[in-house]
Amino acid sequence: MNFLEERIQKDGVVKEGNVLKVDSFLNHQMDIALFEQMGEEFLRRFQNEKIDKILTIEASGIGIACIVARYFRVPVVFAKKAKSVNLDGEMYVAEVESFTHKNKNQVIVSKKFLSAGEHVLIIDDFLANGCALQGLISIVKEAGAIVDGIGIAIEKGFQPGGRIIRNLGYRLESLAIIEAMDAATGQITFREQPVCVHRD
Numbered sequence: 001m002n003f004l005e006e007r008i009q010k011d012g013v014v015k016e017g018n019v020l021k022v023d024s025f026l027n028h029q030m031d032i033a034l035f036e037q038m039g040e041e042f043l044r045r046f047q048n049e050k051i052d053k054i055l056t057i058e059a060s061g062i063g064i065a066c067i068v069a070r071y072f073r074v075p076v077v078f079a080k081k082a083k084s085v086n087l088d089g090e091m092y093v094a095e096v097e098s099f100t101h102k103n104k105n106q107v108i109v110s111k112k113f114l115s116a117g118e119h120v121l122i123i124d125d126f127l128a129n130g131c132a133l134q135g136l137i138s139i140v141k142e143a144g145a146i147v148d149g150i151g152i153a154i155e156k157g158f159q160p161g162g163r164i165i166r167n168l169g170y171r172l173e174s175l176a177i178i179e180a181m182d183a184a185t186g187q188i189t190f191r192e193q194p195v196c197v198h199r200d
């Protein structure tokens with residue numbers, strides 16, 4: 001097991017409705033030493049790409065994206081969730097259905113912060129059905145920028161998002177891929193992955 005899988009096994013809590021709670025280390029209380037290991041690992045996996053900018057979505061992607069950005073030495077832009085937007089032409093807009101809240105949000109990025117030709121690494125905490133990622137990808141496309149890669153902390157491999165995004169041809173790297181999880185027993189099974197290298 002890699003460092004993130006070990007932590008999920010130790011502190012993750014499986015809830016009904018295919019939800020994994022990781023709020024003690026990832027998206028409420030945040031373990032920055034763990035985020036640094038994630039940053040180092042994403043840099044290793046995407047070292048051959050020339051990334052100009054990291055793009056994520058509020059709220060829980062922001063913490064991880066900021067630490068990852070220190071390794072790539074690039075700025076972070078996060079897509080803001082807005083109930084309704086006055087479309088004044090200054091924003092890129094996409095519609096995203098929330099997995100956890102079951103509602104639809106428009107997500108927006110100011111045109112000032114994403115430009116044609118920029119090479120973007122998308123970072124997020126979870127991948128479930130892929131709606132959040134598809135919204136971010138459409139914003140990058142609208143800007144005329146390029147998605148060079150997508151880095152996810154936890155992919156739920158039993159939900160369709162990972163397959164959909166990989167079938168679209170994107171390079172998607174998830175640090176932990178959950179093959180199955182059971183709310184009754186708390187058991188979590190991971191997909192076999194190549195070993196992460198961590199330098200102490």
Ligand code: 5GP
Pocket residue numbers: 018019020021022027060097098099100124125126127128129130131132133161
């Ligand atoms: P998707 O759009 O891929 O269906 O869902 C991705 C988003 O939903 C992530 O940004 C994350 O915030 C949230 N999410 C999806 N599944 C889970 C989960 O099992 N646990 C938590 N804590 N968040 C999740």
